[in-house]
Amino acid sequence: MRIGELSRRSGVPVPTIKYYLREGLLAAGELTSPNQARYGPGHERRLRLIRALLDVGGLPLAAIGEVLRAMDDPGQPVHKVLGAAADRVTPTGGEAAGPDLEDAREEVAELVRRRGWQADERGTAAESLAGVLCALRRAGHGGYIDLLDVYADAAEPIARADLDYVQRRVAREDLVESVVVGTVLGEAMFGALRRLAHIDVSFRRFESPEHLSGPVGPVGPVGPVGSVGPVGSVGPVGPVEPVEPGGSGGGGEVAGGAGGTRGAEGSDAAEEPGGTEGSGGADGGAAGA
Template structure:
């Protein structure tokens, strides 16, 4: 285990914690207090650390995802379902007129884009919840720009599928890419969005007051 820690740069107590939580399988015992770890252990350790640090996921969700990656019976068409698990907030909208209006808006959007059969996805419920809340707090301007956010999301998803590639016959690799790419991609897109905001705003509001040091 000391060797594994050295290879991956992950402290021994962290490795022990991952094994205890069922995120990484224990090594093959080779004696008292000794076990053998392979390259797949190092790879899995780096993956779990990446998900805990940047994926914004709970241990329970990561355990569930690892089980999906390890499940040889998982079908290709279930592949993207795994990514749905990485929606961090899955809060149901409160029933009421805001929820109904939000659902109507989202259904119209899906219809316009030809995105079919998605109303049972967890992400559908999340999107309805966000739109209903925006309506409740009076942010109608943002709801009116829904197509702009959908354009951004579509651009991101197209990029995701370029990363994944047309061949998904190596299921383990494919599920892993979807899960890591989706969860870490959220953080990447969020940070780039903030940088783009600042860059665009500086051009847009230049000279509207404030000192311009550069």
């Protein structure tokens, strides 16, 4: 494919692809003319990896270049590639040398020994952890350090799951790429999951209806029902109003109306036989025919 198609398929602009080519992050394509080259699926795959490490993993281009060079070196063991990726992800520095940092380093070394981890006690990750311990104490939250083993208990199964995923790959290219992706993007994934868990636990503890309303207290006893008082006496009935003489006329009108209704019903009934006779004549005519 030409560079324009590579750009469309990968989502990376052409000027950016040319920059990656100049910086050695992306291998050159196969020349088809003095100023044109053909690119393959491997170039598209590498571009997607670079963008993932840059946009999601947060690695600077210089660090990405170092990781990619370790990936492309066939003499590098997979464990070394993992270390190269981890070293680029882990922040270092920021803590001045002194007694506090030395104490923190010793705490980290003791943690590594206590858990039997096969890790360098003065490696990049250990130095980063020592710096975190110093920062916690300086911020007045040294008690957070008591959670070290809780964090370590959570980290071990995650690390095993990461490497289980890596070992499914057979080809070295797939293997080392999955190591880098699992290290860099796995770090971002775990951080996002931890934040989601924080939101959930925080809501359940501080914002749930049970927390806001508090526990419902016991219902108090019901008091005794009061006695019913005596029924009062009924007063005298008032005088009955006389009925107007013309009041019954309405009844006569109703009766007359009923009579009129009956007359109408009689006329309806009288018309029905005539209709029947007519139909009988028609039947007779049909029979005669």
